[in-house]
Amino acid sequence: MEATIDGRKGMSINWEGSAITRPRMVVKPERVSELIEIIKNEKKYPAPVRAVGFQHSITRCAVADGGTIIDMGNFNRILEFGQRHVRVQAGVRIYDLVKALDARGLQLCACPEFGDISAGSVACTSNRYISSRGILGQISSTVVAMKLVIPQGTKLNVTAKQPDMLNVMRSSFGLLGIVYEVTFAVREKIGFVVKRWQMDLDDLSLAMAGLNGDGIGVRLTVYPFSNKAQLETRHSVKLETATRQWKPTLRVWGWNCLVPLVAQLFKRLVPSSGLRGKQLDILLFRAQKMFTRLLQDRIVEMSAVCLPRCRMPKWGRCTYTTWAFPADDFSLLIEKYVAFCLQYKRDHGFRCDLPTKALFVPKDPASLLSYAADGDVFTLDVFSSGGKGWEDFLIDLNQFCSANGGVPLLNQTKHLSQRQAVRGLGRKLVTFKRLRRNVDRHNRLSSTFYQPLVG
Ligand SMILES: Cc1cc2nc3c(=O)[nH]c(=O)nc-3n(C[C@H](O)[C@H](O)[C@H](O)COP(=O)(O)OP(=O)(O)OC[C@H]3O[C@@H](n4cnc5c(N)ncnc54)[C@H](O)[C@@H]3O)c2cc1C
Incomplete structure (x- = not known):
C-alpha cells in the first residue's frame, strides 16, 4: 500500500480547487485487507477516514483535515x-x-x-x-x-x-x-430522441404545462438576465441501427468545457459586471440556439454523451450548487428564482454569469436520503464562473431555496446549514443520524463537512 504523510503542505482536494484539506495520511490501498487495517488502526490512520474517488465533488464532502484519505484508485x-x-x-x-x-x-x-x-x-x-x-x-x-x-x-x-x-x-x-x-x-x-425549444421566460409555464409526463426526460436552461429559456425533452427509443454520434458528443463537450471558458474569458475582457452580465446571457443563449439548429441529431446513444474530464486550465472551470423542488409548481418556482436573481443583482451587484439548469427527476424512494423520495422533482442547478461575490450569493440562495420548499443534496449543495438540511430532508435525516451514531460510535468516518449536517 502506498502511503504519503503530508500534514504540513496542505492539499487541494476538489476539481475546482475550492476545498483544501490537510490530512495526516493519504493512502492508496490495493486490497480489502488493507482497507480493514486502515479502519482498525486508529493510531496510525487517524480519524476522520474518508475514501475518495476522483475528487470531483464541488463541495468539501471529501475533506479529511487531520485524518486519513483513502485514494480508491x-x-x-x-x-x-x-x-x-x-x-x-x-x-x-x-x-x-x-x-x-x-x-x-x-x-x-x-x-x-x-x-x-x-x-x-x-x-x-x-x-x-x-x-x-x-x-x-x-x-x-x-x-x-x-x-x-x-x-x-x-x-x-x-x-x-x-x-x-x-x-x-x-x-x-x-x-x-x-x-x-x-x-x-x-x-x-436504448437510444433517446431529443427535442428542443427556445422561448421567452414568460411562455415557460405554458410550455411546461403542455408536457404530458410519463417517461419523458426534461432539461431546462434558464437565462434569468435575458428573460430566455430552452426546454429540452427526451424520449427513450429502441436502437435499430447504429448512428453516428459525434454531434451529441460535441454538444456536451461544448456545454461542459467551452461555455465555462467563454464565461471566464468574458470576465477578464469585460471588467464591468453590469455590461458583461446581460451581454454574456444573450451571447450564450444565441450560441445554444445556433448549436441546436446546427447539431440536430436523430437518435442519441448514452455512451455518446458520457464524457471524460476535459483538459481545461483551472481558471477556465465553472462551479455550481444544487437543490431539488417538487415538480408540480416548478414553473412558479422559476419565476420566483428569476425575481430573486434580479433583486440580488440590484442589491449586491453580483449575478451568476452562466445559465441555470434544471433536470426532471421522477419520484425515487430507492435511498433513505433521496431528494426525490416523496414525489417527482426538478433539480435547480445554479452555475457560475465563481469568483468575488459567489460565496455570499450562495448563503442567500440557500435561504431562498430552503424557504421555498427545496430539498438539498447533502454532497452537492454548497454551504448548507444544519437547519436547512433538516428542513429539507425532515425525519429521514433524524433516522439516519441515529443509525450513524449506532454504527460509528467512535466517529471514525465522520468529517467536519458531514458532522454538522448528519451529527
Ligand atoms: C465538471 C463536473 C460535472 C459534474 N456533473 C455532474 C452531474 O451532471 N450530475 C451530478 O450528480 N454530479 C455532477 N458532478 C459532481 C460529481 O459527479 C459528483 O460529486 C461525484 O460523486 C464525484 O465523484 P468522485 O469519484 O470524484 O467522488 P469524490 O469527490 O472523490 O467523493 C465524493 C464523496 O463520496 C465519498 N466516497 C468516494 N468514494 C467512496 C467510497 N469508495 N466509499 C465511501 N465513500 C466514498 C467521498 O468521501 C465524498 O464524500 C460534476 C462534477 C464536475 C466537476
Missing part, C-alpha cells in the same frame, strides 16, 4: 458482466464502465454526462442526471448490491435481499462504511 477492475448486472470495484471510472458496457450492447440504467467519477462515490451519494423511460435520475438507485468495510473493521455484503439496508447504504455518503465493490443494474442499449 487501485480498486479499478470491472469484475463481472452479466445480462442484467455489472460488478465493479469502487475505484472504477464511470466513463470506462460506460464504454465497456457499450461494447457489449449494454448500458447503465442512469445517464451520467460527466464520466470522471468513481463507482464507489456515486453508489453512496446523491447525484442527478436526465432521466427517461427505463433510465433513472440517480445512479445510486441503480445499485443492486454493495460491499463495504464498516467502522468496526469488518466486511459487510449488502444485497437486494436486504432492501432496507440497501436503501440506507445508497445514501450513506461514506459515513457507514467504505465501499469497495458495487453491483449496478444494467440493461440493453
Whole structure:
C-alpha cells in the first residue's frame, strides 16, 4: 500500500480547487485487507477516514483535515458482466464502465454526462442526471448490491435481499462504511430522441404545462438576465441501427468545457459586471440556439454523451450548487428564482454569469436520503464562473431555496446549514443520524463537512 504523510503542505482536494484539506495520511490501498487495517488502526490512520474517488465533488464532502484519505484508485477492475448486472470495484471510472458496457450492447440504467467519477462515490451519494423511460435520475438507485468495510473493521455484503439496508447504504455518503465493490443494474442499449425549444421566460409555464409526463426526460436552461429559456425533452427509443454520434458528443463537450471558458474569458475582457452580465446571457443563449439548429441529431446513444474530464486550465472551470423542488409548481418556482436573481443583482451587484439548469427527476424512494423520495422533482442547478461575490450569493440562495420548499443534496449543495438540511430532508435525516451514531460510535468516518449536517 502506498502511503504519503503530508500534514504540513496542505492539499487541494476538489476539481475546482475550492476545498483544501490537510490530512495526516493519504493512502492508496490495493486490497480489502488493507482497507480493514486502515479502519482498525486508529493510531496510525487517524480519524476522520474518508475514501475518495476522483475528487470531483464541488463541495468539501471529501475533506479529511487531520485524518486519513483513502485514494480508491487501485480498486479499478470491472469484475463481472452479466445480462442484467455489472460488478465493479469502487475505484472504477464511470466513463470506462460506460464504454465497456457499450461494447457489449449494454448500458447503465442512469445517464451520467460527466464520466470522471468513481463507482464507489456515486453508489453512496446523491447525484442527478436526465432521466427517461427505463433510465433513472440517480445512479445510486441503480445499485443492486454493495460491499463495504464498516467502522468496526469488518466486511459487510449488502444485497437486494436486504432492501432496507440497501436503501440506507445508497445514501450513506461514506459515513457507514467504505465501499469497495458495487453491483449496478444494467440493461440493453436504448437510444433517446431529443427535442428542443427556445422561448421567452414568460411562455415557460405554458410550455411546461403542455408536457404530458410519463417517461419523458426534461432539461431546462434558464437565462434569468435575458428573460430566455430552452426546454429540452427526451424520449427513450429502441436502437435499430447504429448512428453516428459525434454531434451529441460535441454538444456536451461544448456545454461542459467551452461555455465555462467563454464565461471566464468574458470576465477578464469585460471588467464591468453590469455590461458583461446581460451581454454574456444573450451571447450564450444565441450560441445554444445556433448549436441546436446546427447539431440536430436523430437518435442519441448514452455512451455518446458520457464524457471524460476535459483538459481545461483551472481558471477556465465553472462551479455550481444544487437543490431539488417538487415538480408540480416548478414553473412558479422559476419565476420566483428569476425575481430573486434580479433583486440580488440590484442589491449586491453580483449575478451568476452562466445559465441555470434544471433536470426532471421522477419520484425515487430507492435511498433513505433521496431528494426525490416523496414525489417527482426538478433539480435547480445554479452555475457560475465563481469568483468575488459567489460565496455570499450562495448563503442567500440557500435561504431562498430552503424557504421555498427545496430539498438539498447533502454532497452537492454548497454551504448548507444544519437547519436547512433538516428542513429539507425532515425525519429521514433524524433516522439516519441515529443509525450513524449506532454504527460509528467512535466517529471514525465522520468529517467536519458531514458532522454538522448528519451529527
Ligand atoms: C465538471 C463536473 C460535472 C459534474 N456533473 C455532474 C452531474 O451532471 N450530475 C451530478 O450528480 N454530479 C455532477 N458532478 C459532481 C460529481 O459527479 C459528483 O460529486 C461525484 O460523486 C464525484 O465523484 P468522485 O469519484 O470524484 O467522488 P469524490 O469527490 O472523490 O467523493 C465524493 C464523496 O463520496 C465519498 N466516497 C468516494 N468514494 C467512496 C467510497 N469508495 N466509499 C465511501 N465513500 C466514498 C467521498 O468521501 C465524498 O464524500 C460534476 C462534477 C464536475 C466537476
